[in-house]
Amino acid sequence: MRISQLDGRKLALWGWGREGRAAYRALRTRLPELPLTLFCAADEVAAAQAALGDPLLQVDTAPDGERLGAFDVVIKSPGISPYRPEAQTAAARGTRFVGGTELWFAEQAGTDGVAAGTVCVTGTKGKSTTTALLAHLLRTGGRRTALAGNIGLPLLELLDPQPAPRYWAIELSSYQTGDVAASGVRPQVAVMLNLFPEHLDWHGSEARYIEDKLALVTRARPQHAVLNAADSRLAALQLPDSRVHWFNREDGWHLRDDDLYHADRLVMDTRSIPLPGRHNRGNLCAVLAAIEALGLDAAALAPVAQGFQPLPHRLQTLGQRDGITWVNDSISTTPHASLAALECFRGQRVALLVGGHDRGLDWSDFASRMTEAAPAAIVTLGENGPRIHELLAPLAAAGRFHLGAAGDLEQAVAVARDLLAGPGLLLLSPGAPSFGAYRDYVARGCHFAILGGFDPEAISSIAGIGVA
Structure with missing residues (x-):
């Protein structure tokens, strides 16, 4: 659905985060006379009214299904699930729900139905780093590139950039992949990194999460699909409408130990790339496969990955205090991510902090891995902390590691330092979202930095977002 097609319809915005504000500005740029209703949290109403001063805007609090059902179209923020009962009730009455990503893609359609130059990246883990690394390589190669999407810049904030970028490096969450499919516009390239259960509270089930995530390559029908051959779910896909490019396979881009290969050709040693962990350096294979899908010389660009600036809150070494190295991996929101962090x-001697908002993910595999790959100490915290603690307690009692519990992050840091009882590494890799205790993973990582005596502002900026 294009923005012009909203003219004359009864329209509402649902959500007043950055995506909601971007949608409002886009609508007012294209449809300045269209009446709008904004549904937002109660504590946002006064601020929204005061900031906008828009006589054609009515601001109200979170709606029920009947109120949503009174609108033709509702533009919702990504964090609002379309599977919520009130959204389902309104949809049954004929209300169409769209996202900002859908609106943006609808504006990009070429004569062949493809959004030229778009590279969409998704996956349970690694998508931000991969998207930023893609933009870095393209820009270093002299191509004007936009870095946007879930990484921190809504696409609708780049509706008409001048001059327009040649390429778009777009990160998409599982909340947004369906929007691309709904737009009817095909990405030029779509990258799928991996699939692990996550966001079950938003999607409702693991099966639906997988289905929604895969929509980027199954329903959006990209011209080129870049898939991870090492992921069993992705390896089994059949995509008749896309040309498939595999990575982590010996006939494509892959790692052999620390060496990067393109088929049988040795390209470079990856140990000089500033990405912690072999799994992170493996994301370079996905990036190079995507660049190759664009028709560019990927091998020539591979060495410039050495100049990449790692993203904050992702296995980020903050520094040392009293013999303890502080590592901030606040972006970690699944048990699998915590395991990958430990492997690095x-x-x-590591003290690991795990736990946060409980989305019902299964921690039994994490616990079983602690029989052979446990750190020196584990401290559980947050809403799901007691559940994780219960799983780990028998192993701790058997002497596999020290186990502590805490009510919040500050207490967890203190417990972890006591358990280390000397030099070591303090790793925040919670394997769970920050909701409830913090606004987002950035706020959690910044608090961790403060507790260590580090400057939270200095560790939080993402370089390169926007067009360059």
């Missing part, structure tokens, strides 16, 4: 510091 194998052989070191």
Whole structure:
């Protein structure tokens, strides 16, 4: 649905985060006379009214299904699930729900139905780093590139950039992949990194999460699909409408130990790339496969990955205090991510902080891995902390590691330092979202930095967002 098609319809915005504000500005740019209703949280109403001063805007609090059902179209923020009962009730009455990503893609359609130059990246883990690394390589190669999407810049904030970029490096969450499919416009390239259960509270089930995530390559029908051959779900896909490019396979881009290969050709040693963990350096294979799908010389660009600036809150070493190295991996929101973080510091004395908002993910695999790959200490915290603690307690009692519990992050840091009882590494890799205790993972990572005596502002900026 294009923005012009909203003219004359009864329209509402649902959500007043950055995506909601971007949608409002886009609508007012294209449809300045269209009456709008904004549904937002109660504590946002006064601020929204005061900031906008828009006589054609009515601001109200979160709606029920009947109120939503009174609108032809509702533009919702990504964090609002379309599976919520009130959204389902309104949809049954004929209300159409769209997202900002859908609106943006609808504006990009070429004569062949493809959004030229778009590279969409998704996956349960690694999508932000991969998207930023893609933009870095393209820009270093002299191509004007936009870095946007879930990484921190809504696409609708780049509706008409001048001059327009040649390429778009777009990160998409599982909340947004369906929007691309709904737009009817095909991405030029879509990258799928991996699939692990996550966001079950938003999607409602693991099966639906997988279905929604895969929509980027199944329903959006990209011209080129870049898939991870090492992921069993992705390896089984059949995509008749797309040309498939595999990575992590010996006939494509892959790693052999720390060496990067393109088929049988040795390209470079990846140990000089500033990405912690082999799994992170493996994201370079996905990036190079995507660049190759664009028709560019990927091998020539591979060495410039050495100049990439790692993203904050992702296995980020903050520094040392009293013999303890502080590592901030606040972006970690699944047990699998915590396991990957531990693997990066194998052989070191690590105290791991895990736990946060409980989305019902299964931690039994994490617990079983602690029989052979446990750190020196684990401290559980947050809403799901007691559940994780209960799983780990028998192993701790058997002497596999020290186990502590805490009510909040500050207490968890203190407990972890006591359990280390000397030099070591303090790793925040919670394997769970920050909701409830913090606004987002950035706020959680910044609090962790403050507790260590580090400047939270200095560790939080993402370089390169926007067009360059």
